[in-house]
Amino acid sequence: MLDDASTTPRSPAADTAAPVSDTVEPGRRGFLKGAxxxxxxxxxxxxxxxxxxxxPGFVPVALAQDSGLGLMDAKQGLTLLNDRPVNAETPAHLLDxxxxxxxxxFVRNNGLVPQHALDMNADSWTLTIDGEVENPLTLTLADLQNEFETVTTPLWVECGGNGRAFFQPGASGNQWTVGAVGCPEWTGVRLKDVLERAGVKPTAVYTGHYGNDVHLSGDPDKEVISRGVPIEKALAPENLIAWAMNGEPVPAMHGFPLRLVIPGFPGSVSQKYLTRIWVRDRQHDGAKMTGYSYRLPAYPVAPGTEVPESDMVVMMEMPVKSLVTFPATGAEVAAGRPTEVRGHAWCGKGDVAAMHVSLDFGQTWQEAELMAPPNTFAWQRWTASVTPPEAGYYEVWARATDKDGNMQPAVVPGWNPRGYGNNMMHRIALFAV
Structure with missing residues (x-):
């Protein structure tokens, strides 16, 4: 079972097969069945x-399963990190x-895009809410749209491994730099409203999330990923069960027809292709909830330390972070004249408290203008003006501070075995001429 911190195979075993009727897109079904x-x-x-x-009636899973690469055609400028499953990040200057x-x-998949998403067909889709609830529910997409208040709001989603490429010694997995983050506008219903309709029992401790994306092995009985959050987080008002992204049905690559959006926590809890929310009386133990997956050492460790599994704790709130989105790194600017720099800041605790930039490698700092977000857990625009005093090479360092006074560090913080939670300052290069 593969996760964000594992080496992903490029090709399946040649003797693995899958039922043609379940996995092959319609355009190839007839040809492959008779091939x-x-x-x-x-x-x-x-x-x-x-x-x-x-x-009879089977075809190799390598032909039967669509990895999703075809869906990347509409993406612009992303850097492909992996093709099975598809994972791709966005250069910072394209996130303005x-x-x-x-x-x-950005794209972060753990398995293969399921056929219903490729077909954009939600006719028979249902979502089950069960476990530690008084009234288990089975809801259609129409039920969600008609029986609950609809909410449209921008919310950021960030992969827990964003920044992994900078860890030394390195950690295995997708080598994200800074671009595994984005803030689309989502439309759906509050997770809180649906859970309250089901009647959460006092015994509820955690949620467990399930989708129907396809395991890389093609085995329909294997879970791809099933994570969850403490019930207190699940009942917070910002979380959505979303059916639309930027005013359109959630795209196939991003979880059609339903996905969770749980900002503030690693993106892995925002389950795509959502079919079930299991309310549990204990911490969830689904695929990629245990071992080292999305877990951090319970105490600081030296880089390269082997940490026992028993000393790893679930990663929850994402740390404060920011990004320079303009200008692009390496830009030429005028010496002696003000240059605008801008970007976004965000934090797992909620609103960011302050934003600063430096042009002299962190010796002095100037406060940037930090805009209030349109809602909690939308990222915040910041702007500043810097003036290179003479021709030469400069770096803009960006530093966000959360409400508790925690600042982004200049170097990778808190080394951990899987390379999670890197919130080091973003730096861009400027050449003053």
Whole structure:
């Protein structure tokens, strides 16, 4: 089972197969169903040594499952980190919009995009709320849209491993730099409202989230990812069960037809392709909730330390962070003249308290103008003006501070085995001429 901190295989075993009726997009179904082993081997680019054992009506999972790469055609300027599952980040200068458009929203998948999402078909979709509730619910998309208050709000989502590329020694997994974050506008219903309709029992401790994306093995019985949050966080008013992103149905790559959006916590808890929320009387133990997945050492450790699993704790609130989105790193600016710099800041605790920038490698700092967010857990625009005194090379360092006085550090903080939670300052290069 693969997660954000694992090495992802590039190709499946040649003798793995999947039922053609469940996994192949309609345009290929007829051809593949009747294709010979030789033809399928040609498509794979290799022989199928155990092909004679493949049951009738099956095709190799490598042909049957769409990894989602075709859906990347509409993305603009993203850096592809992995193709199975698809993971791609956005360069900082492409994240300047206050509301992140689809084409610039990062992609973090744990499995393969399910067929219903590729078809954009939600006709038979249901969401189950069960477990430690008085009234278990099974809701259709229409039920959610018609029986609860609809909310539209920008909310940021960030991968817990954003910044992993800067850890030394390095951590395995997708080598995110700074671009695994975005703030689209989401439309849906409050998770709180749905849980209260179900009647959360006093015994409720945690939620467990489930979707129907496809495991990389093709095995329909294997969980791809199933994380959850403490019930207090689940009942907070900012969380959504969303069916639209930027005014359109949630795209296939981002969880069609329903996904959770739980800002402030790692993006892994914002389950895509949402089918079930299991309210539990204990901490959830689904796929990628245990071991080292999305967990941090319970105490500071030296870089490279082997930390026992028993000393790892679940990652919850994301640390305060900011990004320089203009100008792009490496830009030429005029020496002796003011230059505008701007970006966004965000924090797992809620609003950011202050924003500062430095042009002299952190020796002096000037306060940036920090705008109030349109709502809690929308990222905040900041702007500043810096003046390079003479021609030469400069760096803009950006530093956000949360309401408790915690500032972004200049270097990677809190080394941990899986490379989570890096909130070091973002730096860009400027050449004054």
């Amino acid at each position: 010979s082993l030789g033809a399928m081997g040609a498509l794979l680019g290799t022989a199928i040594p155990f092909g004679r054992n493949m049951p 919009d206050d509301v992140t458009p689809y084409e610039r929203m």
